[in-house]
Amino acid sequence: MTVAWLGIGANLGDARQTLKDAVVCLAQQHTLAVLAKSSIYRTAPIDADGDDYLNCVVKLDTSLGAPELLALCQRIEHHFGRERPFRNAPRTLDIDILLFGDAVIDTADLTVPHPRMTARAFVLVPAVEIEPDLVIPGHGPASALLPAVADQRIEKLKPLCQCFGAAPAIDRAQDNPAPDGIGR
Numbered sequence: 001m002t003v004a005w006l007g008i009g010a011n012l013g014d015a016r017q018t019l020k021d022a023v024v025c026l027a028q029q030h031t032l033a034v035l036a037k038s039s040i041y042r043t044a045p046i047d048a049d050g051d052d053y054l055n056c057v058v059k060l061d062t063s064l065g066a067p068e069l070l071a072l073c074q075r076i077e078h079h080f081g082r083e084r085p086f087r088n089a090p091r092t093l094d095i096d097i098l099l100f101g102d103a104v105i106d107t108a109d110l111t112v113p114h115p116r117m118t119a120r121a122f123v124l125v126p127a128v129e130i131e132p133d134l135v136i137p138g139h140g141p142a143s144a145l146l147p148a149v150a151d152q153r154i155e156k157l158k159p160l161c162q163c164f165g166a167a168p169a170i171d172r173a174q175d176n177p178a179p180d181g182i183g184r
């Protein structure tokens with residue numbers, strides 16, 4: 001099993017829903033287990049036109065090799081209608097392999113660590129949210145790279161579901177006053 005990290009982004013259609021659906025899709029694969037998912041972030045497009053992106057990062061454990069994981073990511077992109085009319089075109093879904101264990105891979109189809117991850121706030125910020133001590137092979141601690149990307153616009157979105165947030169304690173005594181004379 002290998003711990004791998006994926007960067008997921010979208011800036012077409014209902015990008016927030018697409019990110020969530022993509023993570024569900026990953027979680028349903030019997031060849032991997034999702035270990036952690038970052039918050040969703042709104043980020044400015046870089047070297048691209050179009051609307052802001054929504055991005056998140058997923059940490060997973062997989063029995064797949066790196067080429068097979070790339071093929072799975074591309075199948076999921078395709079499932080969500082990804083087309084590649086030109087480089088950096090707006091996209092319904094983009095899934096990149098950021099890290100694959102400690103592997104350093106440089107083949108025609110796959111470069112890992114992802115070549116641009118060290119210079120992108122939309123990767124570094126969510127990755128450090130999941131794992132503050134994350135080390136990028138060949139680059140050192142991810143957190144040490146954050147100052148260099150501090151000028152890139154990135155905003156954490158509030159979760160739609162806040163069930164697990166720090167909800168105020170419910171005062172049951174107020175909701176259901178005890179009948180007179182009965183102590184609690």
Ligand code: AMP
Nearest residue numbers: 094095096097098109110111112113114
């Ligand atoms: P993109 O348009 O950003 O999705 O790039 C897709 C192309 O990048 C594909 O042809 C992949 O083979 C190639 N690629 C190289 N390294 C990676 C990586 N670490 N993760 C995803 N795609 C990669």
